[in-house]
Amino acid sequence: MGMVEVIKAHGGRVFQNARVTDVVRGPDGKGITLVFGNDKVVAEHVLLNLPRHELLHLDHFKAALPARTVKMQQCIKFDVPASLFPPGQKFDLGRSLTKAYAFYEEAWWHTRLNRTRGQWPDNAFVPLQTSVGIPIGIHFNDGPVRCDAPLVGCRGFLEVFYSPAGETFFEDMRPDPYHPLGILSANKDTQGHLARLHSAIMEATQPLFWAASTPQPLVAPSLLAVGVWDRSGEGYTAPTKVYYSTAPDIPGGPDPLEKACGVPGLSDAEYRRTVLAPLPGLGAKVVVANNDWVAQTTETMFGDWAEESLLQAERGLRMQGLKRPEWLDAAYYDKKVWNVLVGDSVEFGRRPTAAVVV
Numbered sequence: 001m002g003m004v005e006v007i008k009a010h011g012g013r014v015f016q017n018a019r020v021t022d023v024v025r026g027p028d029g030k031g032i033t034l035v036f037g038n039d040k041v042v043a044e045h046v047l048l049n050l051p052r053h054e055l056l057h058l059d060h061f062k063a064a065l066p067a068r069t070v071k072m073q074q075c076i077k078f079d080v081p082a083s084l085f086p087p088g089q090k091f092d093l094g095r096s097l098t099k100a101y102a103f104y105e106e107a108w109w110h111t112r113l114n115r116t117r118g119q120w121p122d123n124a125f126v127p128l129q130t131s132v133g134i135p136i137g138i139h140f141n142d143g144p145v146r147c148d149a150p151l152v153g154c155r156g157f158l159e160v161f162y163s164p165a166g167e168t169f170f171e172d173m174r175p176d177p178y179h180p181l182g183i184l185s186a187n188k189d190t191q192g193h194l195a196r197l198h199s200a201i202m203e204a205t206q207p208l209f210w211a212a213s214t215p216q217p218l219v220a221p222s223l224l225a226v227g228v229w230d231r232s233g234e235g236y237t238a239p240t241k242v243y244y245s246t247a248p249d250i251p252g253g254p255d256p257l258e259k260a261c262g263v264p265g266l267s268d269a270e271y272r273r274t275v276l277a278p279l280p281g282l283g284a285k286v287v288v289a290n291n292d293w294v295a296q297t298t299e300t301m302f303g304d305w306a307e308e309s310l311l312q313a314e315r316g317l318r319m320q321g322l323k324r325p326e327w328l329d330a331a332y333y334d335k336k337v338w339n340v341l342v343g344d345s346v347e348f349g350r351r352p353t354a355a356v357v358v
Ligand SMILES: Cc1cc2nc3c(=O)[nH]c(=O)nc-3n(C[C@H](O)[C@H](O)[C@H](O)COP(=O)(O)OP(=O)(O)OC[C@H]3O[C@@H](n4cnc5c(N)ncnc54)[C@H](O)[C@@H]3O)c2cc1C
Pocket: 018, 019, 020, 021, 049, 050, 051, 054, 099, 227, 289, 290, 291, 292, 304, 305, 306, 307, 309, 358
């Protein structure tokens, strides 16, 4: 809420739970109308923080886009060169990329194992199979934990699975592809899922307890939270963006961006420039920043981080005439914001007097 307070202190107004249902450009190209169901707001400058499936459901907005732009926005790809996963690290890809966190009243990885970092197995992306049919891949550092003192009186979340490997136990916890969050608490667990999960975790981590000469905890987690990103292209997807590769060992042959997206002549610069300010003839009056709008080679992939969205937002705001915020490192800003915009030959506008951020 800190940011909201700063916005208000500067005279901004914040409307929560306001879902934008359309974006309509004015007939003279001046005002942009944001539609929120029965309500409307007309703005001079807009920054849309919307994922793919929401942006492409804004009817007037989509209708105003050139077909080439829509093709770029629709493009999702994950080229996987055979060399990406070394021998012994290969697995069958499933229908989703899923993360799962189990909440333990006793954070035993702190209290019994003194393990607060690292993975189990060494590459948790390739999980351990267990006899109860639930694969386990642990990141000991990833999950909030509270302790009375270091390693004493701890409770918290443990990441027990983060992988695109085929499985259904975690995946089935999400309501549907448009609602990636699934939560199972002990009082709703009529089928004993949490006990089964505990036995899978204990089976997978048994060697660690043996090595530490310490008994395993008997109490199952009291809650399981999962995030499931669909790999079939529906709803919240994984990948959410374009990872293309020109490596010779890509199934189907080298796949430059233009081929990956089916857009002749498409370059990284055109992709970035277009998805950032997609409406033609408006300059940077409407900019779009979201984790989904990235195209890069598989070889340069370093993860899906919030940094990507924040960079796009800074680039969009710079195009709208706003300078580097003073808290942002100048060298980083020059390299990742200013130089990229100049290299991409974008169109800069004048500093706005008022704007709407969605
Ligand atoms: C479990 C998990 C752990 C992660 N860990 C890290 C990490 O450690 N470090 C890191 O950097 N990144 C991490 N990430 C990734 C990071 O969370 C994302 O990269 C980042 O949140 C993307 O931000 P975004 O603003 O682009 O998209 P989102 O966070 O998806 O924001 C889009 C917003 O738009 C809203 N919205 C959607 N439709 C509409 C509409 N029609 N009208 C109005 N609003 C709408 C949504 O409700 C949402 O709030 C993690 C992600 C997950 C799921």
